[in-house]
Amino acid sequence: MALFLLQRLTALVVTLLVASLVVFLVMEVLPGDPAAVMLGINARPDTLAALRQQMGLDLPAAQRYVLWLGGLASGDLGTSYTYGVSVWELVRERLGLSLPLALIAICLSTALAIPLGVLAAARRGRAADAGVMGFTQLGIAIPNFWFAILLILLFGVHWQILPAGGFAGWEAGAWPALKTLILPAVALALPQAAILARVTRSSVLETLGEDFVRTARAKGLTRSAALWRHAVRNALIPVVTIMGLQFSFLLAGTIIIENVFYLPGLGRLVFQAIAQHDLIVVKDLVMLLAAAVVVVNFLVDLAYAVIDPRLRGGRSYE
């Protein structure tokens, strides 16, 4: 187990280093001067020079890369060009929305998808299966922003029982904050649940045909015990993989949903920073998201090991 962990951790660090270099270089190549964007069209050259110096843009690229990396390593993400506050502050505020939203959405989608997928697999070819498959078809086919607008029109505009958008903030209390997250979470969870349910169904179907399930039934386990204790557990690896990917996506890939509900999440921060040429925020955020993906993958690897003891290298089960 220790060797397995060490291998995974080294891979994690190397991936992050390579990512940082790519991110930095891409930002260097981008045209446009952040100072000019900030000061607009009436700015004078001496004003621009003063601001560039203030922002540290006059230093050579290599020096800025090392400074940036050193800052990241010591937890100092730098100061946003446009907002003028520390990037960590910005990210922390946004995480307060994006993390709970992603968690609620993934819980919702898992809670919906796994039972539905297992049900469809267990009742293969029958009405329940057809129903679940129909639902997943719809869930995949409907664009989530369209579904989101539908939810807003129904719950926000017509019935007025939930807010049509915005985020109340946690300091307003848990319930008001959660209330603003319900519709976005549902809009995000549904398509994800549809995908996850299909993966679960096909994976469980595959394991149901395996010898060990028949053996389990033969040694006297009931249908459902064999299903849950043997088939489902063994079918979980692809499901967990997809969940890992979905969670990384939910953290930052939700910009469309964030726009529809005008939520101040991480996705919109990235978008805004790119539009305003706030390069330091873009760099930090892309790194952070890369780190999130890598860490989630690492956790998924660990989860494999928990689910399937054979994957814990370095130990023999013979």
Add this chain to the structure above:
Amino acid sequence: MKPFIARACAAALIACGTLAGASTVQAAKDSLVLAMVLEPPHLDPTAGAAAAIDEVVYANIFEGLTRIDRNGAVKPALAESWTVSDDGLTYTFKLHQGVTFHDGTAFDSADVKFSLDRALAEDSTNAQKGLFAPIASVEAPDASTVVITLKQAAGNFLFNLGWGDAVIVAPESAATNNAEPVGTGPFKFDRWVKGDRIEMSRNPDYWGTPAKLAKATIKIIPDPAAATAALLAGDVDAFANFPAPEALAQFEGDPRFTVKVGSTEGETILAMNNGRKALSDLRVRRALAHAVDRKAVVDGAMFGYGTPIGTHFAPHHPAYVDLTGRYPYDREKAQALLTEAGYGDGLTLSLKLPPPSYARRGGEIIAAQLAAVGVQTKIEQLEWKGWLEQVFKAKDYDLTIVSHTEPMDIGIYARDDYYFDYHDADFQALMTKLEATVAEKGRYAILAEAQKKLAEDSVNVFLFQLAKHGVWNKDVMGLWENSPVQANDLTEVYWK
């Protein structure tokens, strides 16, 4: 059992509905949620060009010596009164007394001197440093008097002091105003949830007439569909400038809302690079002016909202001269002029478009109109930074569409390095004369002459004045219909 559950649910729903209704009614009396499309990058109006900064803080949190009111007139603000010397070079301001900043520090002439000196300084990051260029010195002989001496007369000086970029800040808080603005205005800043909203509340120690609202929240909603839903759901009370003109009809038909289409300082123009060979020919520039059907552009690109203009000047200003008839839409005339200039066989020009919809949608329409008279355009869509670099700085363009939103900015045509590449000694002389004239009547006469000169020279194709589409709850009173400066002045807003 079943009917009971149904009834219980219905009762619960009704209770929820009443509670929600009751809370909005109570909250509605003295708090307002106003929505904006763009979030300000920071909140210091003295260190950034973004209009969104002024739209939050101007007149609400920060004040200058003078201020611009809803009609564009110059009014006293922190300066109670002033006198101007006969040569127009010395301005003596008498300041209000007993004014404090929101953090409790006292306001006096030293703060004025500090603010103006800071804007003028070598390392100043003021986006409109040019406003302060005429200043030779700022003196504070006593706590309530400020004497500003100018290098040369500047007729627009009092107006310029009313810009958001010229607000008075305190030395104690100047460095942190970008995140926590501290001003002297009727509202004080409470907090900023970045990406979502900015909250402010009534300043109980305000020196002037206190604000009627106890609390104001400015919500950021970039998406037009979300903006519509938020208004319909009652989550926001007002949009000072609604981003989706195509949805206005829906609100006009809804008795819960007031829709006001006002004007802005945004002269939207088809700018021409007067330095390019073809466009340096007056006949070609006039031909293009004849070839564009302004009405069709306003209808097609702006859903009919916008006032056609014939020169670079806001129609709501008293000195405005209507020159829209100077170049009537006339294809034959345009073609004749082009032939005369030697481009009878056609002409190809680049048309570089920044992101706003007036430019992107207007660009397609204008390209079609120009093609009809034999002028082909190569459309290139740019992001703002690309536009600034290529068009504005490097003058690497033939045509572009952009809205000049700064108030009273006719003077840009006298700038030698400006991106139109228009150099005219007569016009520059007019602007010098304008600077030296303080009396209103004389200024208006010069402004009229300047407007006619620009139209005669057909420097750009003047399209239309950008409209401001206000949508708000019918019970909200006192919001600005027009925007003579970039501002959402909430000082006189109240609920009926």
